[in-house]
Amino acid sequence: MVSVHTVVIGVIGADVHAVGNKIIEHVLKKHGFNVVNIGVLSSQEDFINAAIETDAKAILVSSLYGHGEMDCKYMKENCEEAGLGHVKLYVGGNIVVGKQDFKEVEARFKKMGFDRVYPPGADIEEAAEQLKEDLGSP
């Protein structure tokens, strides 16, 4: 087996936005990642269980329906509890209610333990490069 990084992606909470999720999978695969896509309507537990079994190095959480902040609450703590403290946590999409200053949103999510936070319409190619940077060589 070729040695590559495994990452878990999915859409959190009661959110059914499937298109962006597929695009992220496509782009990350193109960049050589082993992508485990748990799809839409996923709970924190689903992300964490998937990451344990697949030995993932990063979890990328998407949310488009505005309630991401609520869904992501204590995710870092739950990861640490499950022995995944070393796993990088990314989040992106319309992750808060209404239009808010992204700088503040980013600061809030970083405080919650997320390593990178992406605004609506962020370039996934760019995120893929940053992911490589953060994870280093496999």
Place this chain on the structure above:
Amino acid sequence: MSVHLLVDFGSTYTKLVAVDLEKEEIVGTSRSMTTVKTDVLEGFNLALEKLEKAHPDMGEITAISACSSAAGGLKMAAIGLVEELTAEAAKRACLGAGALVNHVYSHHLSKKEIKELKQANIDIILLAGGTDGGNKECIIHNAKKLAEAKLDVPVIVAGNKDAEDEIDEIFAAAETEYYIVDNVMPKLRELHVESAKEVIRKIFITKIIEGKGIKKAEQKTGEIIMPTPEAVLQAAELLAKGHEDEEGLGELMVIDIGGATTDVHTIGRGLPKRTEVILKGLQEPFAKRTVEGDLGVRHSANALLSIVSPFGFRKYYREPDAEEDDKLDDDFFENGVKKRQEQIDYLPESDEEKAFDRALARICTDYSMSRHVGSVEVVHTPLGNMYYQTGKDLTSMKYVIGTGGVLIFNEDAKAILREVQHKSDKKLELRPTDSEFLIDEMYIMSAMGLLGQKHPKLALKLLKRHLR
């Protein structure tokens, strides 16, 4: 005339079914106590004598096939990483192969758990953990612990293939008996149990039955080809799917209530029936078996009373529409249970005793169903209610088939099976709602599973003819 003899070495009885291959009919059945403590052939010979006496013109026996659940059946332990994922996948592989699984472990094995395993009298251990390319640290840790423990129990390794080579070295160095097979969960939530099941069966045939003193039977019966629960599962699958131009019955469920355990088998996909319901969790096997070690009408009778309490027992004991009967005190229930546990071949004679057996069987049916079927959970979200289904949706099961002594010999067997539809007050269970009930009156399910290995069409015809 040539007769194929089917033998089931059960925990209590050795049961024989003789099938005439040319006339395509069942010649007769017989049974005798299983004699595993002295010589298993004693019971077999006795049952055969009975059969020959009752059917003197029975043709020559040209083939014999046998299955066994004697001496405690096949006991397995399942080990995985995440409880809901690889540990569950490993457990399902064991169950599908006809084993009883009272020990399931997840994550790193602790000293306490190893000690438990040592004392548990396990026949085979199934070791899983990690998807292919996923976590291998945990399964390697567990392999090391098992090797150190020197359990003298064969280990089947069915986890992350990246860990195979290392585990191979660990077990080889420790001289553990081990078998490496395909991962039970190669990809996330994807269940792949066939190759593990195959090796379980192989070990069962070659080793386990020898340790249990059943190997001797092979001189007379030829190879004992599978554990009895697997034979029942195979019969159920054949009956559901059909064979060539002989049509099957479609989706169905089999409930097998025994003295010590209750098995439930369902053949069907069990996907959500409504579009707004979202399926969660590990993939379900098409032919699914669960077994409850605490639900049975003899050895486990006492456990039943502790599950439902004497008060709850009354509900199952009463006729469905009857008034409350205050005459029955708690002693009545406790004595009835005690009697059955001490005398496992007890057959009820009076109406009262039959009603007592029926009540025990109803509890087994209700509780085993609750543990087998899937359920729906309602989650309140900002977008309104969402429905998540875990397990199988069995609401549209067409047939529910009852087998096992207590169902076969009770005149009111269908009243027992109706517990399948019992509404639970705990959660939204997806139980069958409108099925037809059939009883395995001649006690031939496991025999037909055996016969189906060589003559599937005939086994299917006989099942369709004799289930009523």
